[in-house]
Amino acid sequence: xxxxxxxxxxxxxxxxxxxxxxxxxxxxxxxxxxxxxxxxxxxxxxxxxxxxxxxxxxxxxxxxxxxxxxxxxxxxxxxxxxxxxxxxxxxxxxxxxxxxxxxxxxxxxxxxxxxxxxxxxxxxxxxxxxxxxxxxxxxxxxxxxxxxxxxx
Numbered sequence: 001x002x003x004x005x006x007x008x009x010x011x012x013x014x015x016x017x018x019x020x021x022x023x024x025x026x027x028x029x030x031x032x033x034x035x036x037x038x039x040x041x042x043x044x045x046x047x048x049x050x051x052x053x054x055x056x057x058x059x060x061x062x063x064x065x066x067x068x069x070x071x072x073x074x075x076x077x078x079x080x081x082x083x084x085x086x087x088x089x090x091x092x093x094x095x096x097x098x099x100x101x102x103x104x105x106x107x108x109x110x111x112x113x114x115x116x117x118x119x120x121x122x123x124x125x126x127x128x129x130x131x132x133x134x135x136x137x138x139x140x141x142x143x144x145x146x147x148x149x150x151x152x
Contacts, residue, residue, distance in 0.1 A: 015039050019076050022087065025152070029072060032065060036076075042112040044076035047129075049105045060100035061138070066108075066126050067095050070141035073110030074122035078145045081115045087150045088120065093143035099136055101128035106138060113142075120145045 009016025016039045023029060023036045029046075032054055037045040046069055048054060054065040071090055078088045110124040126139035 009039065012040055015041065015080055018084070019044060019079060022079065023072075023076065026072065028068060032068070034069065034072065037107065039076065039080060042077055042081050042115070043110065044073050044080060045107060045109045046073045046076070047105050047107045050103050055102075056100075058100075060102050061106055061128070063095075063097055063139075066097065066106060066139045067093070067141070069106055069108040070095055070110070070124035070126050070139060071143065073108035074124040074141060074143040075110070075145060077110035077112050077122050077124075078115070078120040081112055081120070082147055085150050086147045088145040089148050091119070091144045091146055093141050095139055095141040097139050099128065099138045101130075101136060101138060104128055104130040110143075118146065120147065 019039045020036055033049055035047045037047050048069050054061055056062040075088050106126055107129055108124050108126045110122050112122050114121040122143045124141045128136045128138050
């Protein structure tokens with residue numbers, strides 16, 4: 001992943017900063033090496049480079065890492081449609097794993113399907129991007145979140 005592949009928030013700078021500030025508080029994402037790529041109203045893209053921290057016993061990306069990445073992308077897509085004083089908490093998600101891959105990076109794109117005051121429904125698609133740029137679908141997720149007050 002290069003600096004050129006990361007949106008520094010030029011299109012929606014205030015929204016990008018808001019999501020980035022929350023994202024940087026995610027201890028798990030920091031430990032896994034995840035990177036915030038792009039934020040737009042109702043959308044968020046997060047990438048996870050391949051490393052031994054995110055693998056299963058056969059060397060592929062672990063399903064738990066894919067699920068966490070999809071959860072984060074969907075969660076920040078949801079956050080992007082809420083007022084400043086709010087955050088979100090995942091109530092549930094369902095994920096289908098389609099492919100296991102090694103090397104490269106995973107990219108999860110979360111999108112708001114239905115935003116509301118009580119619940120928000122999102123989807124996320126997880127794609128593997130190989131070193132040569134080849135893209136392979138790896139997982140799809142649907143998620144339900146609830147808005148909660150921001151406490152920090």
